[in-house]
Amino acid sequence: MILRRHLLAATIAAPVAGRAWAQDAPWPSRPVRIVLAYPPGGSTDVLARALAERLATSIPGATFVVENRPGGAAVVGTQAVATAAPDGYTLSLGNNQTHAANAAMIRDLPYRPLEDFAAIGRLAEVHHALVVPATSPAKTLAELAARGKGGGRITYASSGVGSASHVIAESFVRREGLTATHVPYRGGAQATxxxxxxxxxxxxxxxxxxxxxxxxxxLRCLGIGAPRRLAELPEVPTFAEAGAPNMAVDAWFGLWAPARTPAPIIARLAEALPRILAEPEMVTRLGSLGFNPAPLGAAAFASFQRAEVARWRELVELTGIRLEG
Known part of the structure; x- marks a missing residue:
């Protein structure tokens, strides 16, 4: 649930968007903050720190500092960037929750994911997978669904109310007409x-x-949202093969600046991202963590984000999952 006191504090602390500003030196002349709406240690944080390290070496004279500002269903940190001065010194590294799903899930969202940000580029994607205990009698997705029908009931974990894991699982429950109980956790570690x-x-x-x-x-994996089976685990079917193509909803990650950030700054950052993501060392590093580098330029990423906002509105309408202010 969104904590209003956190949102108020973030609003007070952040500079007012659109205020007069000036760059008294060529950009960047001081450290650039990459703000995350998540605590340290998660997948978004790992990606941000790897990116900050490479940006610092790719842009001469630049320093990039990762700042974790979690709270309020990932609203606190994201809003802080939306209201920051559009001078290129505050960026948002967010994902499908911060810049798509929250727009559908939170009625009084205090920022606009499309209008309040300038897209810089998409960075990577991560597939979702449905797993069951190794001792589960369900060997396939169909067998798991059968346990939730005919008077049966299943329980499913999520990494939190309103998270992608919650929405994707609940969409499966609704489409299959299952009887199921949602068990939310504070993050994926305990759920796992x-x-x-x-x-x-x-x-x-x-x-x-x-x-x-x-x-x-x-754990046994009954399906994964990849377009084809993974070479490392060829026995794991895709969601499409398992009969649930609508569950193939990837998590994705991108970089944004506040709206009205000067176009030359956006262009300079956008130009650096594909080169960084194509570096063999970066590909290996991200791949070892389960990320699929998936760069998109600023314009293409903005179009992709608009489509994702619409997609998440459909998922929220199907599942009825909302976060109230």
Whole structure:
């Protein structure tokens, strides 16, 4: 649930958007903040720190500092960037929640994901997967669904109310007409632990969160949102093959600046991103963490984001999941 006191504090602390500003030196002449709406240690944080390191070496004289500002369903940190001075010194590294899903899920969202930001570029994608305990009798997605029909009931974990894992799982429940109980957690780590232990019947997780446990045989993966089977685990079917193509909803990550940030700054950052993401060392580093580098330029990314906002509105309408202010 969004904590209004956190949002008020963020609004007071952040500069007012659109106020008069001036660059007294060529950009960048001081450290650039990459603000995350999440705590340290998660997938967004890992990506941000890897990117900040490479941006600093790709743009001469630049320093990039990652700043974690979690709270309020990822609203606090995102709003702080929306209301920051559009001078190129505050950026947002966000994802499908901060810049798409929240627009559909939160009626009184204090920022506009499309209008209040200038898209710089998409960075990467991460597939979602549905996993069950290794001891589960369900060997396929159809078998799991059968357990939630005819008087049966299943339980499913999520990384939090309104998270992508919640919405994707609930969309499956609604489309299949299952009887199911949602068990929300504060993040994916404990949800994963309890799925391994058999406390819950299933969990829709980002692939990096569970891949090692699937490989070790401690979790069974019934489907993954990849366009084709993974070479590393060819026995795992795609959601399309498992009969649930609508569950193939990737998590994606991108970089934004406040709206009205000067076009030359946006262009300079946008030009650097594809080169960084194509570096063999970066590809290997992100791949080892389960990320798929998926660069899109500023214009293409803006179009992609608009389509994703519409897609998440449809998912929210289907599931009825909302976060209230």
């Amino acid at each position: 632990t309890d799925t391994v232990a058999g406390v819950v019947d299933a969990f829709v997780s980002t692939w990096p969160q569970v891949v090692a446990l699937v490989k070790d045989g401690r």
